[in-house]
Amino acid sequence: MVALETHRFDTDRITASSFRRWLRLGEAGLAVADADGTIAGYVLVITRPNSPIFRVYAIAVDEPFAGRGLGSRLLSWAEDYALERGGREMRLEVQASNEPATRMYDRNGYRVMRALPGYYQDGSDGLRMMKPLSAPERRGKNV
Numbered sequence: 232m233v234a235l236e237t238h239r240f241d242t243d244r245i246t247a248s249s250f251r252r253w254l255r256l257g258e259a260g261l262a263v264a265d266a267d268g269t270i271a272g273y274v275l276v277i278t279r280p281n282s283p284i285f286r287v288y289a290i291a292v293d294e295p296f297a298g299r300g301l302g303s304r305l306l307s308w309a310e311d312y313a314l315e316r317g318g319r320e321m322r323l324e325v326q327a328s329n330e331p332a333t334r335m336y337d338r339n340g341y342r343v344m345r346a347l348p349g350y351y352q353d354g355s356d357g358l359r360m361m362k363p364l365s366a367p368e369r370r371g372k373n374v
Contacts, residue, residue, distance in 0.1 A: 324359050342360060
């Protein structure tokens, strides 16, 4: 996953120690998409104890697997993960200039809450997006 972070992102990368820390806390979920032994993508979801708000902390799909719906399937897994733990809302941040990602989030029901000027390490702007979660709409969806 660290190699995928390095390959896909120029800044704001998650380190191996950060992945381990999030998962040790017990308030994070991780799904990894495997393609013949290669990590095709992953999603890391976090929350605070007893909070109904979950956050897609990171989601990445390797370039050879982009455009095949894998990002949406990982996002669906994240939503199911949150719902199983009492989540009622999913939030995320995305680079404002990342049009493929913002379109995917929009297609999946996410709406912009607010702009985040200079949010990323490189000074680029971000968007905070959210989606209310409800169990009935999730039935039958799988990664």
